[in-house]
Amino acid sequence: MSNLPEKFAIEPERYEFRAAPMHQFELARRDFFKILGAGIAVFVITRDVAASQETAPGSRSFHNEELPKEISGWLHIGEDGSVTAFTGKAEIGQNIRTSLAQTVADELRVPFESVRMVTADTALTPFDAGTFGSRTTPTMTPQFRRVAAAARDLLIGVAAKEWGVAPEGLSAANAKVTDPASGRSLRYAELARGKTLAQNLPAEDPMTPESQWTVAGKPIPKVDGRTFVTGKHEYTPDLRLEGMLHGKVLRPPSFGATILSYDDSAAKAMTGVVIVHDGDFIGAAAPTAHETQKALDAIRVQWKEVPQISNKEIFAYLKKNAAAKSDDRGRRQKGSVEEGLASAAHRLDATYNVAYIAHAPLEPRAAVAQWADGKLTVWTGTQRPFANRDELADVFHLPESNVRVIVPDTGSAYGGKHTSDAAIEAARLARAAQRPVKVVWSREEEFTWAYFRPAGVIEVKSGIASDGTLTAWEFHNYHSGTSGIDTPYVVANQRTEYHAVPLILRSGSYRGLAATANHFARETHMDALARVAQMDSLEFRMKNLSDARMRAVLEAAAKSFGWPRKKTQDGQGFGLACGYEKGSYVATCAEVAVEKSSGAVRVVRVVESFECGAIVNPDGLRNQVVGAIIQGLGGALFEAIGFENGRIKNPHFASYRVPRFRDVPEIEAVLLDRKDIPSAGAGETPIMSVAPAIGNALFDASGVRINNLPMVPNGLRSA
C-alpha cells in the first residue's frame, strides 16, 4: 500500500506477531512433478531473493534442484489443461478458495472452472506465516497475478517455438494460444503435454490492470458450494481414518492448577483404552467417544488451585499493572497536547472499558493425528499450518520435514485458530496409542481453553476550538492492543500510547484485533465531542477529516442511510462511526430502538459502506461485510466472558450470548469499488465501526452515554 501515509503503515498486532522465520522448503522439483504429473509449473519468488540471485531468475529454468526457499506461490498446468494453484493460506469461510481462483483464471485466461486451489498443506504449498491480518487478498492476489502472467508467457513461448514464429505476435485467451497471422491455435493442454517444464520468476511481471479484469471482480458463487449444502464437505471433526481412536484431554478445574495426586489404575483397567499422563498432560483415547469419557471420569486427580482475579476487578487491575513505560509500538507524538488542551474552547476526557470476548467458532478446535515410520501427519482447522508444523516438530523433537499439517476447509476461526493445541493433543495420544487419534474440543473447552480477545482500558483526553476543530488528542490503550490506535482525524497536537500488561487470561487475535476497542473509544468520543460543539456528528467528522477515501465512505453510508434523519418515534436514535485499518475504509450508520419501560434495545437498521480498493468478488465481499456487522453486534451489545479464580463462568452458548436471527437488523452493505487502488483484505475492518455507531445511536435515543463494551448485556437500565 505504497500510496498510504506513513502513519498508516501496517503493523502486525502484538498477539499476531509470532511469525516464524522462513523455513527450508523440502519439496524438490522432481517430487513436485511426481505429485502433480507432467506439465508446466511456474513459481514466484520474492523480489529480495530475485535480486540476490547470480543470474536473472526470470530467464532461468532449474532442473532437479531444490526449489528456492522463498517461493510464495506457484501454479501448475497439467497435461489435461487443468490448472492447480498453491497457497499456504487457509480457507476458513472467508471465501479465498473462490476469490484466489478467480484471480488465477483471470490472469491465465482460462475458464474459472478449470482452476483448482490447493491450500494450507505444509507438504504441498509454499510457506506462509498464517491466514490473518487481512493479508490474503493484498499479498496473494498480486502474487497469483504474476505467477499466472508468467505461465501465460511461458505457454506462448512454447507455442512460438512449436510454430517457429516470434512470441510477440501470439495471444492467449480461453485456455488457448492463438497466432492471429495464421489463425492456428493450440490449447494449453496440448502445450503442456509431455513437458516437465518449470520456471521461477521475480515478482515483478506486468499484470492485467483492474479495469480489464474479466473473471475477477465478478460475483462468482463459492467453489464446492454443493458439497456444503449436501453435508459432504469433511471438516476436521468429520475425518475418519482406519483404526482411529477418539481422544480427549482431562482439563484442570481452573487455569494454572497443578496436580497434587494422580491415580489412573481404574481407567487403565478398562479394555481398549489408552491413557497418557505426561507432565501436566492427562488424556485418554478409546474406540468411541463414550468410552474415552468413561476412562477420563475414572481417573482420580487432586488439584492445587491458585486464587486469580475476576472480571469484576479487571479494568482497575489493567490500569494498575500496566508497564511503567509505554510500548514503542503504537507510540505517536505530534505537536504539544498540553498546548492544544490549554488553547481549547472545550475539553472532554473519558475512559472506555472493553471486556474479554470469545471467538466461538462453530467448528470447535479439532485435530486428527497419524504417525507412520516416525513421521507425523496432522489434519487440523488452523489459521497457521506452518507454525503448527513447527510447534509439533518442537514438542515431539522431530525435524520439520517429518511433520505434515493439512488444513481442511474450516468451520471459521475469526482469529481464534492460531495455536496448535488440539494438534499437539491428538499427536501425543496417537503416539501412545500407535493408532490415529481424533480430538474434538467440547464447546465448554472451546470457551475455556482457547483464547480470548483481550480486555482493555482506553483513556482519551481531547480539546476542540469553538468552531469544532480538534486542537488536542491524547489516547492511551491499556492491554487490548495497537490495531487502529491512530486517529484518522487531522489534529495538530496528539499523543498516542499503548501500555502493555502481562496476560491475565490467554489472549490473542480476534477479527479486527484491538481496532474494535480503539474505534469504539475514538468514535464514541468523537460523537460526544460533536455534541459539545453542537454540531451534527457527520459534519463534525468531515470538518476534521482530510483523507478523501474516509470522506467517501462516510458520504456513501450517510447517503444510503438518509443522514441526518429526523426521529419519528419515541426511543428512536441514530448514530454513525467510521474508521480505517489494514488498507480499507469503513463507515457505519445505525438506527436503534430503546423501549423505555423495559430498557430493551433493538438495532433496527445498519447501513455500512466499505472500500477495500478493487473488489475481487462482490458476492463474497458482501457476505464478509454483512457477517462482520452481525458478529460486531454481539461484542457491541452483550458478549462478555465472565471469569473468577481461573474459571470461566459462562462457557456455554446458553450463558454466553451470541447474535441470533432475532438480533439481526435490516442491513445494507454499500460496497465502493475502486479499480484504481490495489485490493486490500476485507475480513476485519468492517467489524470496527459497528459498536460505536450503535452506541452513538443509543445515546441519541436515550441520552445515556455508555463507555463500556458490551454496552447493554442486560438492556439499557437507566433509560
Added chain:
Amino acid sequence: MAKTIELEVNGKKYPVNYPPDTPLLYVLRDELGLTGSKYGCGEGQCGACTVLIGGAPRRSCQIPVSSAAGKPVTTIEGLETGGRLHPVQQAFLDAGAFQCAFCTSGMIMSSVGLLQTNSNPSQSEIIQSLQGNICRCGTHPRVIEAVRQAAKMIQEHGR
C-alpha cells in the same frame, strides 16, 4: 449397557449397538459415518446437529439413540433424491447462504422442518423457527432469503 436397537436413517435400516443414552448425533457421525450433522455445542444450543425425526426438526445431540429407534430419521445426506437437490438445498446454494458453512446442514434441516408444516412462512415465522440455529459468520439475511426462495420453489414445483 449397550443393546442392539434398529435405527431407520434416510430410509435405510441400521442395527446399532450403543448404550441407549448415547446421543443420536454420535451414533450418526461415528457409527454410521453420516458426518453432515455437526457437533457445535452438544447442549442443544446451536442447532448444527439438527435432523428430522418423524419429520420434525430435532437437536440430535439431545436425543438419546434409544428414543430415535422406530422413527424415521432424516439427515442432510438424505435430502438429495436421484442427484437432485432438495429445494431448500438448492435455495441455499442459489442465495450463497453460507460462509464457513459449518452451520449449514443444521440450518437446512431446520428450514426443511419448517416448510413441511408451513409452506408459506412469514419473515417472523422463519426467524422464530431458526432462532435456535447459530451462524457465527453472520449469514442470517441470506439464510432467510434462501428459505423464502425455497418456499416459492416448493409451491411452484413441489418437493
